[in-house]
Amino acid sequence: MHDPILQLLIQIAVILLAARVVGKIMRWIGQPRVVGEMLGGIILGPSVLGLLYHGAALAMLFPVHKGGDPYPFLNILSQIGVVLFMFLVGLELDMKLLRNQGKALIITGGMSVAGPLVCGILLGLYLFKEFHGPGGNELVFTLFIGTAMCITAFPVLARMITERNLQRSRVGTFSMACGALNDVVGWCLLALVIAICTSDGLGTHKSGDPLFSAVMTLIWTVVFSAFMLLVMPKVLRLLQGLYERRGYLSQDTLAVILLLVLASSAMTDWIGIQPIFGAFLLGMAMPAESKFVRHLTEKLEDFILLFLLPIFFAYTGLRTRIGLLDNAHLWKICLLVVVIATVAKVLFSFCGARIAGLSWRQSGVLGSLMNARGLVELIVLNIGLTLHVLSPQMFAIMVIMALATTFITTPLLYLAYSPARQRRDQAAEDHRPIPGESRTLVTVSSPQTASGLVRIGTALLGAGTGKLCVLNLNNPDEQERRSKAFYTATDPVELALRQAATIDVPVSAVGLVSTDFASDIILTADRFDVRWIVLGGHQGLFAPSTLGHIADEIILHSNRHVAIFVEKNLRSVQRIMVPYIGENQDVGALQAADLISQRHDARVTILHVVKPGSHADSSGRLGVQSLVDRQFDISGSTRQVRFQVVESDSPVDVVVRESANYDLIILGISAQWQLKQTFLSRSQASVAEACACSVLAVHASVSATVPRAAPPQSDDMAPQSARLAGQS
DSSP: OOOHHHHHHHHHHHHHHHHHHHHHHHHHTTOOHHHHHHHHHHHTSTTTGGGGGGGHHHHHHSOOOSSSOSSHHHHHHHHHHHHHHHHHHHHHOOGGGGTTOHHHHHHHHHHHHHHHHHHHHHHHHHHHHHHBOTTOOHHHHHHHHHHHHHOOOHHHHHHHHHHTTOTTSHHHHHHHHHHHHHHHHHHHHHHHHHHHHHHTTSSSOOOSOHHHHHHHHHHHHHHHHHIIIIIHHHHHHHHHHHHHHHTSOOHHHHHHHHHHHHHHHHHHHHHTSOHHHHHHHHHHHSOSSOHHHHHHHHHHHHHIIIIIHHHHHHHHHHHOOGGGOOSHHHHHHHHHHHHHHHHHHHHHHHHHHHHTTOOHHHHHHHHHHHTOOHHHHHHHHHHHHHTTOBOHHHHHHHHHHHHHHHHHHHHHHHHHSOHHHHHHHHHHSSOOOOTTOEEEEEEOOOHHHHHHHHHHHHHTTOSSOEEEEEEEEEOTTTOOSOOOSSOOTTOHHHHHHHHHHHHTOOEEEEEEEOSOHHHHHHHHHHHHTOSEEEEEOOSOTTSOOHHHHHHHHHHHHOSSEEEEEEOSSOOOOOEEEEEEOSOTTHHHHHHHHHHHHHHHTOEEEEEEEEOTTOTTOHHHHHHHHHHHHHHOOOTTSOOEEEEEEEEOSOHHHHHHHHGGGOSEEEEEOOGGGTOSOOSSOOSSOOHHHHOSSEEEEEEOOTTTOOOSSOOOOOSOOSOOOOOOOSOO
16 A cells, blocks of 8 residues: 555544444443553554564554654644643643642652552662663653653543443542642642653754753743643633633634644643643633533544554554563563552552541452553653653563553452442432422433423422422443533523523532433432422324333333323413323323422413213213312312313324414323334324324322322233334
8 A cells, every 4th residue: 555645544444433333341240441542553453463474463453653653643633632631631620629638638648659650660770770761861761650650540430430320429529639640640640750750862852961951941931831721821811711701712713712822832841741631721711611611622632532642552552562562471570560550559549548447348459540650651651652761672561561450450449339239328328308398300311301390390299389300311432521519501501500590499419420310310219218200201202212211111110100291382370180090191191280380370271182982971071080080170260171072083183283373292101102113114193293282291100199089990900112213
């Protein structure tokens, strides 16, 4: 293949494919996606791909360029990706995490850095003669090993905390603070090591007087860091003000920020401490916890994480030759490095947390999380190889250590705090309602439906005292973004809270990262002891969807009432229709109508649809009328309940025709309404889809229902599943 552009495009395509596939596999077994992406890079290198056909496959896909860097194009793209990623890491670091932590943070954070640093230095002294790089500087080598040992990957730690839903717990916030402190101290140590390395003539910045060069490098580093953290925030606040006045992030503003990233990186490269530090400092200087930063992150993050970083992983994999570890002695050294790195980080973090006052379990969680090294470690190791601090063998050993310690973090976390124990702890929290209080759980995930779901959820509280619980679930595959403790204006939770505030109803908001939406909805409903679970069915009512399966699972396995709301410009709830066709769940629809009409003083029409010719059966009509009278208690209220009998062979046609005269139709879930989706095709239109007004489909749980009247006779008491697909 002689066309370099075509060759590069094929290489990138293979890299992206490998990163996604192996990342998916790692996510499937409960590991962070970054572990799979790191492993994908190793697979594409000489350690795995190079073994096929005696290296012919590797040579064909990644031919080596003679002279200089063997993979110059991948190197350039990977370096750009690392610079931009370090800018994101700086954005993600919220220095407010370090406030109000006091002595506990100093003890725990200090021990989690100092302990592994000392162990790494001692290990470096032991390994120097056999594994030093071409530079041959013992001080630089030992300091570098120590720094690599004490590094914690803050982005990986933050995502693990979010995926385990620990972000609002004490141990979660404290771990985030310790991770932030580790990151800052670790990068400062690395900058010091690089300054010493380059001043001694080992890197690209050589000097005739190493001591003078080192001092000047450190002085310039301190001055530039002070400028970035003290002066640059004022400049960036001007950009933030421009963003807030316009209401969006313009291309000009984004271009200015990217120029600042490049300029900062170029400045630190000129100083002699690697371009990544300039980007990192600029990220730290950005205004924290602002919509401006959130929007900026959303603009950059996907491209960096999905396109540029896999190239960096592949470039690292191409430089990693595990085959160099070709005897038992080298593998013993590799095992020693992994054990020391893991034990030192976990043990010193654990002891620091215990001294700071955390419980045994909390200390175990913190120690496990601090062991994650991930991508940040690979960045450090590549710098060591580029500056000739590490030999190729030592580089391979340290890459294995980065992979192993990150991989083992999840099992250690599960051992310290299992999901089952976490659920028991949450269930033990005092979330029981006070006597006479009713509760409704509303699941929100879309800004378009959040407000309507809150209105319906509040209405289902009835006329008494009540509380609304708003639940937002996120899939971990789509959650790999930085964790922030604030919501944006378009966030469904924020919109739900605003709507609840206008209605003046107490509300609790819960955000969870979940791999099983139905189970977590049921567990949250049990945790808060709610009576109703409200789901959304906004669009695509017949398309196969996640929500259809979720609704089925909740209906089948929960002992709560379930309501699925399809909103169509619901402004007020004054006119309610409840179609009655004699199905089991019609009683649940009557109960929901009773509660909603209590809240809104609405007029309720019970539309009794009967077969043609049965209009004269007065005894049947009287039985239904009696059931309605017992279900609705309208004494002392202005509510009106009207009973209407209609003869028709098609209840669907009747309800659709009458829907234009109502604000809300409440249906008991049954096969008559064609609410259940078909897999291959649809032959009839669903009532929820065809009606002119909003529709609430209700399934009343037998165990949660206190019946006011005997249900209509039926041979089948099993709950019927409703698949109202769409956005909740």
